[in-house]
Amino acid sequence: MEDPMYSLQDVIRCGLCETPVPPKHCDICHIHLCEACVGEHLSDQSKDHYIVPFKLRGIAPKCTKHSTEVCKELCTKCNIPVCPLCVASSEHEQHKKEDILTLFENKRKLMQKDLQDLEKSIYPKYQEAATNIPVQRADVNKRSQKLTTALDKQGEALHTEIDTIIQGMKSEIDDMDAQHIAAIDQQEVAINHTIPEITQAILDLKRLLDTSDVCLVSEYTSRTEEFRDFPAWFHVTLPTFTPQEINREQIHQQIGSLSELAITFLLDEPRILTDIQTEYEHLFSVSCLSDSELWTSGYTYNILRLYNLQGKLLRSVPTKSGNWPEDIAVTRSGDLVYADYIDSSINLVSGTQIQTLITLRGWIPHGVCSTSSGDLLVIMTSDDYKQTKVVRYSSSTEKQIIQWDDQGKPLYSSGLFKYLSENRNSDICVADLEARAVVVVSAAGKLRFRYTGPSSTPRESFYPRGITTDSRANILTSDDENHRVHIIDQDGHFLRFIHNCGLQKPCGLCVDSRDNLFVAEYNTGKVKKLQYYK
Secondary structure (H helix, E strand, O other): OOOHHHOOOOOOEOOOOOOEOOOEEEOOOOEEEOHHHHHHHHOOOOOOOOEEEHHHOOOOOEOOOOOOOEOOEEEOOOOEEEOHHHHHOOOOOOOOEEEHHHHHHHHHHHHHHHHHHHHHHHHHHHHHHHHHHHHHHHHHHHHHHHHHHHHHHHHHHHHHHHHHHHHHHHHHHHHHHHHHHHHHHHHHHHHHHHHHHHHHHHHHHHHHHHOOOHHHHHHOOOOHHHHHOOOOOEEEEOOOEEEOOOOHHHHHHHHEEEOOOEEEEEEEEEEEEEEEEOOOOOEEEEEEOOOOEEEEEEOOOOEEEEEEOOOOEEEEEEOOOOOOEEEEEEOOOOOEEEEEOOOOEEEEEEOOEEEEEEEOOOEEEEEEEEOOOOOEEEEEEEOOOOOEEEEEEEOOEEEEEEOEOOOOOEOOOOOOOEEEEEOOOOOEEEEEOOOOEEEEEOOOOOEEEEEOOOOOOOHHHOOEEEEEEOOOOOEEEEEHHHOEEEEEOOOOOEEEEEOOOOOOOEEEEEEOOOOOEEEEEOOOOEEEEEEEEO
16 A cells, blocks of 8 residues: 555645655654754653654554553563553563664564565475475386386296295385385475465564554564474485396395385484583594594694593694694594695504605695595695695595596685595585585586585575585585584485584584584584484
């Protein structure tokens, strides 16, 4: 509806000087005022005045106890407007009061922000998720058909003597499909349950934004954070069929194996299981030696320290050069490697001995990673900071260089602060801080994708620092400036944040054999152990 203040038929004017479209209003005298006349109006001290923006006129109600007074404040304990006489009374003397205009404007700003978040960000995500449910169901059928076809082909080769076994394995597929559909149904129920609540919240907000009832506005409580995270996220490890060559003497074993369907839900609220205080003022990196022991390193500290989960210091190892290590990683054999940024070397700590494995010429190492095959991956920049590459080493022998995409463009930015991890599918995942991206390439060095944060997050506000992967091939990267961890799947799709458990400037990350996440906090010097799967 058009505001009558701006109507061409009835232009509102200042009550003192006839200036059109006055921006102010006295809620006690019920007179419109331009900016120039506000002072003149207030100079009349024979009565009270309450100047408000024109659009908030009528906000100050008459006092129900003192009919000649206007309520300028709200008693927050009683949630009722109070006039100056009420404020001075013993009834509200000890209660907290807030200026009605300030409270109203602050609440309106909150409601407008919530409405925008709900309409522009949160609700569309739920709609998208609901739309994707039939696609997930169709994918279940497609995948099971592929498995069934593979089983049929193997069954034809074995003829009738294996029909019974094949039928039994098909039944396993049906059972797993039922489990998968049940998990999808559970997610759909949760989503469809929440969508009407969001719809109602939007309607309620719109009504509240149109009201001038201070009591209703004061009672408003934001539910935006409650809706922000999707309910019941789960990760599916899909079954596969592995055929074997036919051996009639061991036909049952030779048919092959059908892996189980694994459905793992991400926790709505990840839990902190352990809080370890290290001796570093600025903790930078953490790497699991075992499920109960952690290697750590800190910014500007030349000491590598090994802790157990109780926070007991087990070992302290000075670096060979006396420089602080840029990054650390535990090898498959249980030794520790670290990158020395100052003297451009990669070093191996074995027992009490430190051996320099690699000395770089013209390049500066940053991140280091030990792969499942026993190789070392090192990400490095040139001395002039113009180039960056990932190099694979077998012992100290260079095996592979990853630097350019198929168009001959650099895969990585030329700045500092880059760390990497190998995923379970052999992808190489790099947290590139300057590029504000996680860059993922295949084992052969082919670019698979760049992740720059969820679509709702501006790229420039993403600060990837540490990086690790888990047994489901999900990628986790710390976003230190935003005090959270991003979880994405192996194809770069955003799953969720870990952001509601009090993380403070998270940097280094690692996971143990049970997919517990260890987070090194830069400012607190703490390592926090988190559970994020059910």
